[in-house]
Amino acid sequence: MSQNSQTPRGEMVKIMLNGAEVQADPYWSLLEVIQFYGIDIPTLCHDEGLTPYGVCRLCVVEIGSGDKTKLVASCMHPVWEGLEVRTHSNRVIKTRKTILELLIARCPSSKKLQDMAALLELKEVRFEPLNDDCILCGLCVRMCEEQMVAKAIGFAGRGTDRYITTPFDMNSEECRKCGACMYICPVCELRCQGPQADTVLCSGCINTEPVCAPDYGDAMCFMVPCLSCVKGPEDVK
Amino acid sequence: MKVTSVNELEAIRSEILAGKDQDKPCIAVCGGPGCLANQCLEVRDAFVNEIAAKGLTDKVDVRTTGCHGFCECGPIALIYPQEIFYQGLSIDDIPEIIEETIINNKTVDRLLYTDDEAGQLVETEGEVPFYKQQMRLILGNNSKIDPHSIEDYIAIGGYSALAKVLGGMQPMDVVDEIKNSGIRGRGGGGFPTGRKWESTRNAEGDIKYVICNADEGDPGAFMDRSILEGNPHSVLEGMIIGAYAIGSNEGYVYVRNEYPLALKNINLAIKQAREAGLLGDNILGSGFNFDLKVNRGGGAFVCGESTALMASLEGKPGEPRAKYIHTSDKGLWDRPSNLNNVETWANIPLIINNGADWYSAIGTESSKGTKVFSLVGKINNTGLVEVPMGMTLREIIFDIGGGIPDNKAFKAVQTGGPSGGCIPESLIDLPVDYDRLTEVGSMMGSGGMIVMDEDTCMVDVARYFINFLMEESCGKCVPCREGLLRMGEILTDITEGRGRMEDLDLIQDLSEVLRDASLCGLGQTAPNPVMSTLKYFRNEYEAHIKDHKCPAGVCTELITYSIDAGNCTGCGLCLKKCPAEAITGETKQPHVLDAGKCIKCGICYDVCKFDAVRKE
Numbered sequence A: 001m002s003q004n005s006q007t008p009r010g011e012m013v014k015i016m017l018n019g020a021e022v023q024a025d026p027y028w029s030l031l032e033v034i035q036f037y038g039i040d041i042p043t044l045c046h047d048e049g050l051t052p053y054g055v056c057r058l059c060v061v062e063i064g065s066g067d068k069t070k071l072v073a074s075c076m077h078p079v080w081e082g083l084e085v086r087t088h089s090n091r092v093i094k095t096r097k098t099i100l101e102l103l104i105a106r107c108p109s110s111k112k113l114q115d116m117a118a119l120l121e122l123k124e125v126r127f128e129p130l131n132d133d134c135i136l137c138g139l140c141v142r143m144c145e146e147q148m149v150a151k152a153i154g155f156a157g158r159g160t161d162r163y164i165t166t167p168f169d170m171n172s173e174e175c176r177k178c179g180a181c182m183y184i185c186p187v188c189e190l191r192c193q194g195p196q197a198d199t200v201l202c203s204g205c206i207n208t209e210p211v212c213a214p215d216y217g218d219a220m221c222f223m224v225p226c227l228s229c230v231k232g233p234e235d236v237k
Numbered sequence B: 001m002k003v004t005s006v007n008e009l010e011a012i013r014s015e016i017l018a019g020k021d022q023d024k025p026c027i028a029v030c031g032g033p034g035c036l037a038n039q040c041l042e043v044r045d046a047f048v049n050e051i052a053a054k055g056l057t058d059k060v061d062v063r064t065t066g067c068h069g070f071c072e073c074g075p076i077a078l079i080y081p082q083e084i085f086y087q088g089l090s091i092d093d094i095p096e097i098i099e100e101t102i103i104n105n106k107t108v109d110r111l112l113y114t115d116d117e118a119g120q121l122v123e124t125e126g127e128v129p130f131y132k133q134q135m136r137l138i139l140g141n142n143s144k145i146d147p148h149s150i151e152d153y154i155a156i157g158g159y160s161a162l163a164k165v166l167g168g169m170q171p172m173d174v175v176d177e178i179k180n181s182g183i184r185g186r187g188g189g190g191f192p193t194g195r196k197w198e199s200t201r202n203a204e205g206d207i208k209y210v211i212c213n214a215d216e217g218d219p220g221a222f223m224d225r226s227i228l229e230g231n232p233h234s235v236l237e238g239m240i241i242g243a244y245a246i247g248s249n250e251g252y253v254y255v256r257n258e259y260p261l262a263l264k265n266i267n268l269a270i271k272q273a274r275e276a277g278l279l280g281d282n283i284l285g286s287g288f289n290f291d292l293k294v295n296r297g298g299g300a301f302v303c304g305e306s307t308a309l310m311a312s313l314e315g316k317p318g319e320p321r322a323k324y325i326h327t328s329d330k331g332l333w334d335r336p337s338n339l340n341n342v343e344t345w346a347n348i349p350l351i352i353n354n355g356a357d358w359y360s361a362i363g364t365e366s367s368k369g370t371k372v373f374s375l376v377g378k379i380n381n382t383g384l385v386e387v388p389m390g391m392t393l394r395e396i397i398f399d400i401g402g403g404i405p406d407n408k409a410f411k412a413v414q415t416g417g418p419s420g421g422c423i424p425e426s427l428i429d430l431p432v433d434y435d436r437l438t439e440v441g442s443m444m445g446s447g448g449m450i451v452m453d454e455d456t457c458m459v460d461v462a463r464y465f466i467n468f469l470m471e472e473s474c475g476k477c478v479p480c481r482e483g484l485l486r487m488g489e490i491l492t493d494i495t496e497g498r499g500r501m502e503d504l505d506l507i508q509d510l511s512e513v514l515r516d517a518s519l520c521g522l523g524q525t526a527p528n529p530v531m532s533t534l535k536y537f538r539n540e541y542e543a544h545i546k547d548h549k550c551p552a553g554v555c556t557e558l559i560t561y562s563i564d565a566g567n568c569t570g571c572g573l574c575l576k577k578c579p580a581e582a583i584t585g586e587t588k589q590p591h592v593l594d595a596g597k598c599i600k601c602g603i604c605y606d607v608c609k610f611d612a613v614r615k616e
């Protein structure tokens, strides 16, 4: 992510990350910096090998201070001197959960989404499930174009009618049947083979709750899964 | 005509003016969108033919102009030099106008406008209440010029601002003048125009672009169309000045594809300006080069969003992208680009000619100048109005707009286009400026104003706009695509009697996510219609959910019709008209309506002359 043309390459800027002052390379995206410091935030439409697309909005973080804060998609956002970032504020967590709720309602069969729901402590899905098989993250399109250099698939339609297809909806000669699109798809993958819940949400694997976030406005640490501060040892398996 | 210097422009202007007889009668027929729909071109032809028949062709001019604003009364014609205002014209009226007004210098009273309040006829445009309280700095010129004539534009002082700029102002002086004027963008966001120019000017890069946004996709809005159709040179002049200030030599006008006349007029204006040496190389002998291309819009509402517009100009799908790096740094083809709205550009020559101090004296603390609004919905005087910022909603809706038809009560006004909020009666004295509208949960947007009366169901209104936005969403980002879909589902459930009180919290959650996490302005502002109606008309939502009633009697699933035996005279009209055979009864005996058979078409309610059909 080329940014901050004023800063020569190699020079670092200082940012405030969850209250700590850290160094950051202004040529990195905010997500890259956050991940570099070991903070885990959910991403879905992002892949290290592909151009950021910024559409799932799960990677949102809160920037700014006082009452002038806003949410931004960190995978697309540049880094600059003095940037104040909070990766787990109440507002961020609430937003991520609702977005994930929308996504799971669209594709309840995705293991990736179910795992993420467990990690994010999503407790209910308030929408009718649609049992669709695509969340339009566009990973396959970028994979096909950027890594396989085939450009065999793309988006068609608009709004809720948007879908992934080949040019003119016809069998494409560009497609070499390499399967890269299926490899990268977060939905095509099989649902886990463990006990199947009959609810939209599975949440079988992990279930803990960062109660510090509601109390302090921010989560206070970044253990995944969240552990012992609040819950008794008997709750942590 | 080729103008090679600033002085020559003034000489040409004097020449044009000297050649014009100010007392020569001229009939300006409005050719705006509203009048066009009312056969104004036939009226114009009738004028031309009648004048020829009377042998007056050399003595009377006829011109077809851009929108005069008072669409409600169309077709309209203004008779210069007296500025007599004739309205509601048909071709049969034309011989009388020529005979009486042009030849005998008398008015045709039946075609004049009646000021109902004062109970008298008014002769000139300026006396019509609709116009009297407006400040038509931008639109006022529409009736004075033929949009196909660059001479007409020059005659009313056109291109003098450009001459002033190229004749001695440094680019930075121009930027400062615009900054000091306090003008903010008229296309939606209300960003200070001078600051945008400055950022683009200061951005790194040899090639910079200036772009005019004429995509105008809001349903019911036609202010940009009317400027581009009626006075295209004013937009060009603004753009050339902007390009000089910013340091750009290339520009684009992105015009909505459904506006063929606007496309034609701007293309013609560009051709004329090029021939006159006002566009192209070495403009007015100053050494400054600038040229413009016209592009047709991509056909979607979202193409008006700045990054989607630029993608569309590049030949890509018109989808927005993240704007964390501003388009003033990296816009069209990743080069610094300055996008402004049609009306913003049209304001520039005014500011340069009259000075920033003059301009900033109009309006409020935070919003300067005038704003054009399209006044539609349940309002007597439909049309385009231009008023100084800070005028109250009451003045616009009642004094200029003439209030609500059929003596109904005013309920709310939605400002700012489909993603604006609904402002209730209690806030009718709100001064209209950018910040005040935002404070109450709406926005200036591009200047749409939809007036609603007591018969409007606010839940239904919210549902309507959410569905519009859902269909116009590009579908790229999750909050907007999935969120609007779900919001639409919930609102439909409520209007059809399946709503639950928890749904109101869910709508609230979804609204916050849309506002906070959507990629572009469409999703970010989409919750406004819902949030504002929920805030000001929560009782209506609750009535739908708890009592299964639609207080305004709009949501068909929630209304029942019945016959009030006390009022029913047994005339039998409803019985005859009911398509579902749901009404029975003997003549002169009270009739009975079978709710089980009723399909809720409302015909009985409409036909009953005795107020005996009840709608609840």
Ligand SMILES: Cc1cc2nc3c(=O)[nH]c(=O)nc-3n(C[C@H](O)[C@H](O)[C@H](O)COP(=O)(O)O)c2cc1C
Pocket: B184, B185, B186, B187, B188, B189, B190, B191, B193, B213, B214, B215, B216, B217, B218, B301, B302, B303, B304, B305, B306, B307, B339, B340, B341, B342, B344, B345, B446, B520, B521, B522
């Ligand atoms: C969904 C959407 C549609 C828009 N449509 C228009 C439009 O039709 N015309 C327009 O001038 N601005 C439109 N805008 C605003 C533009 O993005 C941009 O802010 C504006 O053209 C900038 O010009 P200004 O500063 O002169 O207002 C739209 C914005 C959004 C989010």
Ligand code: SF4
Pocket: A133, A134, A135, A136, A137, A138, A139, A140, A141, A164, A181, A184, A185, A186, A187, A188
């Ligand atoms: S098919 Fe899979 S990878 Fe492609 S857009 Fe849909 S969810 Fe994403």
Ligand code: SF4
Pocket: B302, B320, B472, B473, B474, B475, B476, B477, B478, B480, B481, B518, B519, B520, B521, B522, B523, B524
């Ligand atoms: S907010 Fe809506 S219109 Fe804008 S990018 Fe997202 S899906 Fe597209």
Ligand code: FES
Pocket: A042, A043, A044, A045, A046, A053, A054, A055, A056, A057, A058, A059, A060, A073, A074, A075, A076
């Ligand atoms: S990972 Fe950033 S928006 Fe999807």
